[in-house]
Amino acid sequence: MAAGLIPLAEAQRRLLALAAPLAGELAPLDQAAGRWIARDVAARRTQPAADLSIMDGYAIRFADMPGPWRVVGESAAGSLPGFAIQAGEAARIFTGAPIPTGADTVLVQEEAAREGDRMALNGEGPPHAGAHIRRKGADFGEGAILLHRGGRASPAAIGLAAAARHGALPVRRRPRVALISTGDELVPPGAPTSASQLPSSNAPMLAALIAASVPAEVEDHGIVPDDPDATAAAIAAARHADIIVTTGGASVGDRDFVRPALIAAGAAIDFWRIAVKPGKPLMAGRLGDGIVLGLPGNPVSAYVTARLFLLPLIRHLGGAADPFDRAVAMRLAGPLPATGNRMEFLRGCRVGARARALPVQDSAGLSGLADADLLIVRPAYAPPAHVGDIARILTIA
Numbered sequence: 061m062a063a064g065l066i067p068l069a070e071a072q073r074r075l076l077a078l079a080a081p082l083a084g085e086l087a088p089l090d091q092a093a094g095r096w097i098a099r100d101v102a103a104r105r106t107q108p109a110a111d112l113s114i115m116d117g118y119a120i121r122f123a124d125m126p127g128p129w130r131v132v133g134e135s136a137a138g139s140l141p142g143f144a145i146q147a148g149e150a151a152r153i154f155t156g157a158p159i160p161t162g163a164d165t166v167l168v169q170e171e172a173a174r175e176g177d178r179m180a181l182n183g184e185g186p187p188h189a190g191a192h193i194r195r196k197g198a199d200f201g202e203g204a205i206l207l208h209r210g211g212r213a214s215p216a217a218i219g220l221a222a223a224a225r226h227g228a229l230p231v232r233r234r235p236r237v238a239l240i241s242t243g244d245e246l247v248p249p250g251a252p253t254s255a256s257q258l259p260s261s262n263a264p265m266l267a268a269l270i271a272a273s274v275p276a277e278v279e280d281h282g283i284v285p286d287d288p289d290a291t292a293a294a295i296a297a298a299r300h301a302d303i304i305v306t307t308g309g310a311s312v313g314d315r316d317f318v319r320p321a322l323i324a325a326g327a328a329i330d331f332w333r334i335a336v337k338p339g340k341p342l343m344a345g346r347l348g349d350g351i352v353l354g355l356p357g358n359p360v361s362a363y364v365t366a367r368l369f370l371l372p373l374i375r376h377l378g379g380a381a382d383p384f385d386r387a388v389a390m391r392l393a394g395p396l397p398a399t400g401n402r403m404e405f406l407r408g409c410r411v412g413a414r415a416r417a418l419p420v421q422d423s424a425g426l427s428g429l430a431d432a433d434l435l436i437v438r439p440a441y442a443p444p445a446h447v448g449d450i451a452r453i454l455t456i457a
């Protein structure tokens with residue numbers, strides 16, 4: 061591996077080792093969605109709570125097939141039938157209604173002919189005893205562990221929690237993320253620019269990436285000029301955050317003030333510079349109770365390192381058991397050159413079921429990043445790849 065550059069997996073491991081998941085709190089279901097479960101959650105009821113009809117029709121005894129039957133009552137969702145059926149009797153029943161005692165099968169109404177309290181078979185009838193009944197406890201029983209610590213409160217998990225009589229869920233606090241953009245050349249998005257200036261695109265891009273991906277409270281601390289005092293002041297103003305993210309000023313130039321400013325503020329830098337392209341000058345460390353993550357200034361480098369480090373760190377602090385994006389395998393639609401001493405993340409597009417790298421791979425090229433719908437992951441020191449070879453892919457939403 062390249063001298064001094066930390067391999068991706070080691071850097072990711074070291075970053076997550078810098079801090080433990082945040083405290084848990086009980087959040088109402090609408091506040092819990094998308095966050096991670098802080099402790100196992102058990103069902104507070106059995107679902108269904110009784111044997112229920114899956115269809116509109118008649119509750120019967122299968123032994124009485126093929127009828128006819130005398131209809132002796134009705135069962136609708138929301139109340140328990142206060143009667144039982146005997147031999148030769150049926151009960152009108154609706155979807156979701158409890159099965160009366162004595163009945164063991166539901167005959168769907170499309171296969172029944174009714175006249176007054178007489179009902180006869182008008183079709184094939186139920187195939188077996190127990191047909192069209194959802195059994196008590198078929199979904200879950202009271203006391204069963206339904207949601208596990210470290211799992212995500214997905215939309216389905218929120219529905220499951222509600223069904224299990226939980227109005228709130230134990231989840232981790234949302235990480236607070238402070239974004240600091242550094243560079244004399246930067247102006248706020250939308251402001252006029254001269255030939256020596258450019259709009260700061262990293263903070264809005266990162267805020268949007270976080271909003272689309274993970275639960276977090278994001279604060280944009282704006283643009284800081286390339287100046288040691290201004291950089292120190294910006295870091296001091298962001299110290300309450302769980303994660304301070306800087307972009308730019310992370311490389312080796314004389315005007316790269318972020319690392320010295322962090323060290324002066326008391327940060328313990330754990331690593332700097334990784335064997336990843338784009339994204340080499342990534343820096344990570346601890347500052348007080350928080351984590352500082354210095355992303356490169358080049359916008360594509362900032363995006364890629366945010367995907368590889370910032371989102372997993374937010375998930376880790378947020379309590380996720382599995383904080384990393386999973387790569388999927390796809391065949392290549394075009395050849396790729398050999399790689400050098402860094403692992404590469406190439407911007408690419410789907411071509412049918414295959415992946416093709418875009419022709420220009422500039423780490424400042426936002427139009428290419430916006431066109432891309434995937435990143436092709438290439439190991440360091442890989443030989444050229446050919447059409448049809450299998451590659452690892454990270455998707456871009």
Ligand SMILES: Nc1nc2c(c(=O)[nH]1)N[C@H]1C(S)=C(S)[C@@H](COP(=O)(O)OP(=O)(O)OC[C@H]3O[C@@H](n4cnc5c(N)ncnc54)[C@H](O)[C@@H]3O)O[C@H]1N2
Binds near residue numbers: 243341359424
């Ligand atoms: N002699 C060397 N020079 C460079 C090296 C190196 O190893 N030796 N590494 C290069 C690599 S790789 C990268 S990536 C860049 C990253 O450097 P920095 O993180 O210090 O970033 P800056 O120099 O401040 O900016 C780089 C580039 O990105 C633009 N930028 C910065 N912030 C923003 C923003 N918020 N929005 C939009 N664009 C931004 C900035 O204007 C620069 O053009 O260093 C190489 N150099």
Ligand code: MOO
Binds near residue numbers: 336337339340358361
């Ligand atoms: O690490 Mo840099 O992002 O390759 O341009």
